Amino acid sequence: MSNTAVANDHHDDAHHGPAKGLMRWVFTTNHKDIGTLYLVFALFMFIVGGAMAMIIRAELFQPGMQLVDPEFFNQMTTMHALVMIFGAVMPAFVGLANWMVPMMIGAPDMALPRMNNWSFWILPFAFTMLLSTLFMPSGGPAGGWTLYPPLSLQTGNSFAFVIFAIHMMGISSIMGAINIIATILNMRAPGMTLLRMPLFVWTWLITAFLLIAVMPVLAGAVTMLLTDRFFDTSFFNAAGGGDPVMFQHIFWFFGHPEVYIMILPAFGVISEIIPTFARKPLFGYSAMVYATASIAFLSFIVWAHHMFTVGMPLGGELFFMYATMIIAVPTGVKVFNWVSTMWRGSMTFETPMLFALAFVILFTIGGFSGLMLAIVPADFQYHDTYFVVAHFHYVLVTGAIFGIIAGAYYWLPKWTGNMYPERLGKIHFWWSTISVNVLFFPQHYLGLAGMPRRIPDYAVQFADYNMISSIGGFAFGLAQLLFVYIVWKTSRGGKKATAQVWEGAKGLEWTIASPAPYHTFEDPPVIDDSKLAHGDITH
Amino acid sequence: MAHAAPDHSHYYVPHHARWPIVGSFGITALVVGAANMMNGSDFGVYLMYAGIAILVIMLFGWFGQVIRESVQGYYNSQVDTSFRMGMVWFIFSEVMFFAAFFGALFYARALAVPWLGGEGTGAMTNALLWQGYDAVWPTNGPADLGGDFKTVPAFDVPLVNTLILLTSGLTVTMAHWALKKARRRALVLWLAATVALGFYFVYLQIGEYVHAYTELGLTLGSGIYGSTFFMLTGFHGMHVTLGAIMLTVIMLRSAKGHFSDENHFAFEAVAWYWHFVDVVWLGLFLLVYVL
Ligand SMILES: [Cu+2]
Numbered sequence: 061m062s063n064t065a066v067a068n069d070h071h072d073d074a075h076h077g078p079a080k081g082l083m084r085w086v087f088t089t090n091h092k093d094i095g096t097l098y099l100v101f102a103l104f105m106f107i108v109g110g111a112m113a114m115i116i117r118a119e120l121f122q123p124g125m126q127l128v129d130p131e132f133f134n135q136m137t138t139m140h141a142l143v144m145i146f147g148a149v150m151p152a153f154v155g156l157a158n159w160m161v162p163m164m165i166g167a168p169d170m171a172l173p174r175m176n177n178w179s180f181w182i183l184p185f186a187f188t189m190l191l192s193t194l195f196m197p198s199g200g201p202a203g204g205w206t207l208y209p210p211l212s213l214q215t216g217n218s219f220a221f222v223i224f225a226i227h228m229m230g231i232s233s234i235m236g237a238i239n240i241i242a243t244i245l246n247m248r249a250p251g252m253t254l255l256r257m258p259l260f261v262w263t264w265l266i267t268a269f270l271l272i273a274v275m276p277v278l279a280g281a282v283t284m285l286l287t288d289r290f291f292d293t294s295f296f297n298a299a300g301g302g303d304p305v306m307f308q309h310i311f312w313f314f315g316h317p318e319v320y321i322m323i324l325p326a327f328g329v330i331s332e333i334i335p336t337f338a339r340k341p342l343f344g345y346s347a348m349v350y351a352t353a354s355i356a357f358l359s360f361i362v363w364a365h366h367m368f369t370v371g372m373p374l375g376g377e378l379f380f381m382y383a384t385m386i387i388a389v390p391t392g393v394k395v396f397n398w399v400s401t402m403w404r405g406s407m408t409f410e411t412p413m414l415f416a417l418a419f420v421i422l423f424t425i426g427g428f429s430g431l432m433l434a435i436v437p438a439d440f441q442y443h444d445t446y447f448v449v450a451h452f453h454y455v456l457v458t459g460a461i462f463g464i465i466a467g468a469y470y471w472l473p474k475w476t477g478n479m480y481p482e483r484l485g486k487i488h489f490w491w492s493t494i495s496v497n498v499l500f501f502p503q504h505y506l507g508l509a510g511m512p513r514r515i516p517d518y519a520v521q522f523a524d525y526n527m528i529s530s531i532g533g534f535a536f537g538l539a540q541l542l543f544v545y546i547v548w549k550t551s552r553g554g555k556k557a558t559a560q561v562w563e564g565a566k567g568l569e570w571t572i573a574s575p576a577p578y579h580t581f582e583d584p585p586v587i588d589d590s591k592l593a594h595g596d597i598t599h
Numbered sequence: 600m601a602h603a604a605p606d607h608s609h610y611y612v613p614h615h616a617r618w619p620i621v622g623s624f625g626i627t628a629l630v631v632g633a634a635n636m637m638n639g640s641d642f643g644v645y646l647m648y649a650g651i652a653i654l655v656i657m658l659f660g661w662f663g664q665v666i667r668e669s670v671q672g673y674y675n676s677q678v679d680t681s682f683r684m685g686m687v688w689f690i691f692s693e694v695m696f697f698a699a700f701f702g703a704l705f706y707a708r709a710l711a712v713p714w715l716g717g718e719g720t721g722a723m724t725n726a727l728l729w730q731g732y733d734a735v736w737p738t739n740g741p742a743d744l745g746g747d748f749k750t751v752p753a754f755d756v757p758l759v760n761t762l763i764l765l766t767s768g769l770t771v772t773m774a775h776w777a778l779k780k781a782r783r784r785a786l787v788l789w790l791a792a793t794v795a796l797g798f799y800f801v802y803l804q805i806g807e808y809v810h811a812y813t814e815l816g817l818t819l820g821s822g823i824y825g826s827t828f829f830m831l832t833g834f835h836g837m838h839v840t841l842g843a844i845m846l847t848v849i850m851l852r853s854a855k856g857h858f859s860d861e862n863h864f865a866f867e868a869v870a871w872y873w874h875f876v877d878v879v880w881l882g883l884f885l886l887v888y889v890l
Contacts, residue, residue: 301824
């Protein structure tokens, strides 16, 4: 249809704004609405999961049993993990993808808008069900989020609800991932070739592939748990020829790629932010793409590093040790490229950049402790201690969550049309960054000294560091309430943002007005190399 | 739909999707019902059926709307590509779901059972816990869970079922060929043959299950063999049933005159799904029955 006036007539309701009231959000197919839903849901779950962490740290403030009974403590550690992983981090990244991917590639919306709605609207139901188990007479799941049998099979009436909640989260994630892949592969504006895509789009493309590959495996694993519990099967029962360790293999075949599902999009966010505030193109763009792909590939062949102590043939231990350590190479490429991007850049340090810099340093600490854990004989010592807790919280809190927060500050002006209050943002940054280290760094020492994780009490020699860690925890928790306030305040008003928002920002998303109109790129944009931040651009 | 005429220059973005939230209520009712049923409450099963009913209504409503839009010509070739990608990646997720169970079968046969029998690092496990256990596949484990059982011989009904599914793969390809040549009658007939073969497979499979439970002593409780056998063939059977239902819908739509030689995504999606189910069966036949 060449005549756009005619096309507009036909699309009388395509150009309208959002509907009014609650039903706008329930029926919406708009990628920006759905992105907002995901992000608000994730923020809410972040607070819920954070409240559970506060209970854990309060109980661990001093040795001895003070506040909660051990059964409830175990429910808190289990639920904290499930809520943070499946309710906060993953939906937050899907929310960022929903908002940004179509705008970054010049698409009018996600490829499958109705399914996009369903991907989101399964989540509130799944989490209502999951959280409701805490109020069941038998209590919620308490065997750890990894659900290892035979312990997890002893969960009370809540067991089936937990399993089905995980199934629903899986369905949601798979549909979300399919949508993202179809959008990236099929909806790019003419001229937006694969190697011109922003790195956030690239990392999400690879993440989506990981999701589709491993979420069904998790579904299979928990289905076997369900049938072992209720239908007489013996997958994980040695008396019937099964093996409880088999669950760990299947689970971690999902679980290790899962950790990259939670960090690759953060790599993408950081790779957007650093070039903007260093006012230089990303160093080694294609190396970044290949490094991401290598990490994703390797993530499938390292799972048993989570189970060095269960008893594996020596060849297996060595294979998984070396394969794990190889991941340090592409990860090192990434860190090197971020640093090189900043080299001789004209840097400024707005809040997104501060979080990105903290990410680079603190995530690298988490990477190094991961390297330590990858060494089999060392892991025999560290396994199931607070060293592991410290490691994965550096990766997930100062990694994944700092990535999300950095992205939120970076794109809030685009979403709301308002600048966030920079001073408050900086306070949030320093407060978070200092307290998170007070919270997690001492846990390295606790772990090396032998304090086991997932236990509500501990020997008195661990008292000092636990108290320091708890104080850091409370401070970090409080800091995030400030973040909620900043987001709320920015959404209500503030200094108006320009279209480009940041002086050094490049890319299609910065060519449209702030706040981004309800519909963008209904006609594909003309790709202009000077407006692109990434890719095979000839300068 | 208020749209006067479809617009092919733009990617069609629907508004106000009303079915997804219905689906969310349906899936929640389904699983809350099932969980209550497993916990032994009486109303659980009814809630579960209600959930299934809501999901079926949702599917009819949702797909019906998509079909109406498709027939009215709202979808350009780019939308078609999105649908195709969606289906391909959905099938890939299904492949990975089956991979988990095939992986369990492999792990149990190649590692766990031999270890219980004392191989490798399992020497002490065997000596201390399961002395005298003779670890040969098929096994229901050292505790002889579920009692004596016999396995279903491969070159009996399973072989027949293999031939049925392979033939159905052929007939669905013939249907596709007929569709491309715009031979409507042949299309419907070939599809009918595929549907018949599909349901006949399910019928024979149910017969096998009855035979296994009543005469062979092989049940879901027959240790790791029973577990892997019934979970793999069971999930496959569910997929065949679903595929056959989808083929039936496609057949009815073909009879109503839907699909053209150029525009028939739904047909191809179901055909892909059918081939996927076929390939999984070949894996099953080889790894579960023959070996
Ligand atoms: Cu891992």
